Amino acid sequence: MNVRRSPRPRRRLISTTAVAGTTALGIALLSACSSSTAADGKSGGKDGKLDVVASFYPMQYLAEQIGGDHVAVTNLTEPGQEPHDLEVSAKQRGQLEEADVAVYLKGLQPSVDEAISQSGIGTKVDAASLTDLEKHGSEVGGHADEHDHDHGSEGGEEGTDPHIWLDPVKYAEVAEGVGKALEKADPDHAAAYKKNTAALVGKLDGLNKKYADGLKNTDSKVFITTHAAFGYLAERYGLTEEAISGLDPESEPSAARVKDLQKMAKADGVTTVFYETLVSDRTAKTLAGDTGLKTAVLDPIEGITDKSRGDDYLAVMESNLAALQKALGTK
Template identity: 65%
Template sequence: MNVRRLIPATAVTGAVALGITALSACSGPDTAGGSDGKLDVVASFYPMQYLAEEIGGAHVSVTTLTKPGVEPHDLELSPRQIGSLSDADYILYLKGIQPAVDDAIAQSGAKNTVDAATLTTMETHGAEVDGHDHASSDDHDEETAGRDPHVWLDPVKYAEVAQGVGKSLEKADPDNAADYRANTDALVKKLDALNTEYAAGLKSTTTKTFLTTHSAFGYLAERYGLTQEGIAGVDPEAEPSPARIKDLQHIAEEENATTVFFETLASDKTAKTLAKDTGLRTDVLDPLEGITKKSEGHDYIEVMESNLAALQKALGAK
């Protein structure tokens, strides 16, 4: 995460104007849905895309602002992407994780927007690492500052969000409300089963502590009685201070931690450095901010199951 790379508000305003001009010929003010009759949905990044596709089914055409392999926190939007927000029938995003998206939506004037953060209870995790609050990537908004946005990594909270998304799609497209409701119920059942799998799989372990370069797993840890020890907050690229390394060495020894986790969308340099200094292993714990060829699964459920297997191995599940 590097907030200095985000485009300024003036650039967003100009880009909105350019994007709207570029796309105005494609859709008029009376257009309802795309030319194929589907609801045009814009999702901010993969966890929102997955919900839109699973719940929307055959009735939606989903595009995502964050391409596979792009670190969502650092996303920069093109004028065309920003312009597409004004023409979308429905926008699904998570305020507080992608400031560039938050700013673009606010500038676009789009009416049918759904902030997933309002569909569940948000909490604070991963604060005060090295004396700084790293719990939020959105320092420009007092409403979201200090709030952990990674709710999708808790299947229970993700199910709550899914239910809210389903209801909002019913309102946006009442003709297909029954299908949205059925698809929501089916997804919630899958998430409930995933929660049961996690609860059983992590019930009895040798240790409850895991180390990670990306402090994205606060909700997951809280849900299943684990302790997340982040190296440097929510920024997976941040270099830990010598003091933090020393603290983590002590924690690893005291809590019998075995593994330092890193993610697929960021460098493993920090994890390997800490592992070498502490004599621990390294492994992948995917924050599911995007699906790529390197992902241990083709969708949310598969990658979450891979994460469970990695945690069971690291924590000594019995």
């Protein structure tokens, strides 16, 4: 059988076995490794697989695509749950203690950051350290001097933007870093991780080309969203995102911001207000109704649910591209 080599001892493998001598210890380890029952009731760590905990869906997708058959992945954020609101439970802290690898994005989920920093997990992969993060406000991308109207306080309060996975180029950089971390954590399967990483990066390169080609010639370059999740995407493809709220999806816009967006929509030929699948569409529909605009979904892909316009990251990103092309008037 394939015995997984963990970067640190797995306590559950020997905690129930009386060990007497080197031979007995070897038998106990092999027996526990082949057991189909893990201490947390999950499949992670059994059958010699690397036990990986992901903080939310974009990290889960990377771990599964790169790890393939050699990893068992647990996602701390349930489908349909807003990742920003996650509070790590005692059970999930236990899962972290038993895991071999944690893949997360520092700054997005404070509760996860704290739990991982306090855990004794051997390999901690922070996606934020694998690419460059930027500070974004309510308006991201484009150039202010291209707009012939007064935005007033358009930018809003700036903060470090964690939404790097919505830029295929940055997401590919993160994928490469995750791949290297898995190779180091599980050197027996390094060749497989390297191959899977290259395949995923190739798909993301193809996605980047689709976006670049698909958004090159449009009637408008400005789009409105409920919160500033698409700043990296806007900058990558020469667009401008105007967000009703800032980086916090639950924050309420000021009356001045709403009035400013109404003026901007008319001046820049905006046709659509985009809302998300995991947060309320009330504000988007109110603004659209007041300005005579349409509404549509632009998914930040923080989780996959029955409402998602696709079964995985790539499929939803392609749906987002189609939605942007329609709203911006692709030529």
